[in-house]
Amino acid sequence: xxxxxxxxxxxxxxxxxxxxxxxxxxxxxxxxxxxxxxxxxxxxxxxxxxxxxxxxxxxxxxxxxxxxxxxxxxxxxxxxxxxxxxxxxxxxxxxxxxxxxxxxxxxxxxxxxxxxxxxxxxxxxxxxxxxxxxxxxxxxxxxxxxxxxxxxxxxxxxxxxxxxxxxxxxxxxxxxxxxxxxxxxxxxxxxxxxxxxxxxxxxxxxxxxxxxxxxxxxxxxxxxxxxxxxxxxxxxxxxxxxxxxxxxxxxxxxxxxxx
Ligand code: SF4
Ligand code: SF4
Numbered sequence: 001x002x003x004x005x006x007x008x009x010x011x012x013x014x015x016x017x018x019x020x021x022x023x024x025x026x027x028x029x030x031x032x033x034x035x036x037x038x039x040x041x042x043x044x045x046x047x048x049x050x051x052x053x054x055x056x057x058x059x060x061x062x063x064x065x066x067x068x069x070x071x072x073x074x075x076x077x078x079x080x081x082x083x084x085x086x087x088x089x090x091x092x093x094x095x096x097x098x099x100x101x102x103x104x105x106x107x108x109x110x111x112x113x114x115x116x117x118x119x120x121x122x123x124x125x126x127x128x129x130x131x132x133x134x135x136x137x138x139x140x141x142x143x144x145x146x147x148x149x150x151x152x153x154x155x156x157x158x159x160x161x162x163x164x165x166x167x168x169x170x171x172x173x174x175x176x177x178x179x180x181x182x183x184x185x186x187x188x189x190x191x192x193x194x195x196x197x198x199x200x201x202x203x204x205x206x207x208x209x210x211x212x213x214x215x216x217x218x219x220x221x222x223x224x225x226x227x228x229x230x231x232x233x234x235x236x237x238x239x240x241x242x243x244x245x246x247x248x249x250x251x252x253x254x255x256x257x258x259x
Pocket of ligand 1: 154156190198199201246254
């Protein structure tokens with residue numbers, strides 16, 4: 001069995017089915033999937049660089065061999081909806097809430113399917129997701145995705161994948177030995193490639209994101225304001241203005257110009 005293909009297909013097919021059986025309003029593009037060696041030295045670097053509370057895969061699953069990381073891109077209409085005005089669009093807020101629900105169910109499904117193949121996996125404990133005081137996570141999905149070869153960081157501090165940066169990242173730690181995905185040398189952000197773009201900075205109404213800095217706490221306060229507006233939808237502490245309507249919103253713009 002080609003285990004990489006098997007897992008990719010499980011994820012792709014589950015999301016396709018979910019669109020039909022879940023009554024959700026969000027539409028997603030086909031996800032992309034990467035695999036990281038659970039002992040990759042970059043996991044140790046995360047502890048040093050982000051916070052010593054950041055977990056190693058083996059701290060969460062004793063026999064961890066591979067971390068599966070996936071990116072679920074939002075449909076272009078959702079991205080377009082969030083290009084106007086200062087407040088996050090309702091479609092963007094709904095997509096965030098509904099994708100979080102989808103990922104919980106997807107991971108439960110994956111764990112069940114992998115168990116049938118004698119592969120163990122672990123649910124990431126909720127308390128590792130986001131520390132509202134430190135504004136960091138002890139299991140940073142975007143850094144995990146970077147290690148798993150899903151993309152590179154952009155000037156806006158988000159991960160740019162082959163399908164852009166607008167979507168949600170999830171992961172699962174498993175005991176399966178799977179060939180890791182190679183990380184590419186090339187940048188995915190036009191600014192880091194040839195300084196030809198700073199559009200994400202121009203899109204931040206609040207000057208929170210600049211060439212030299214990113215004021216994480218101020219950004220989170222904007223997200224909390226949106227969360228208040230959309231509290232009837234669930235937890236939607238989002239903004240995303242610096243992710244939408246950009247060359248990197250739904251594609252890898254460097255690949256586009258270097259093909
Ligand atoms: S908008 Fe331009 S500068 Fe900003 S992350 Fe995307 S490609 Fe990079
Ligand atoms: S999420 Fe919103 S507030 Fe935060 S940096 Fe991006 S545009 Fe600015």
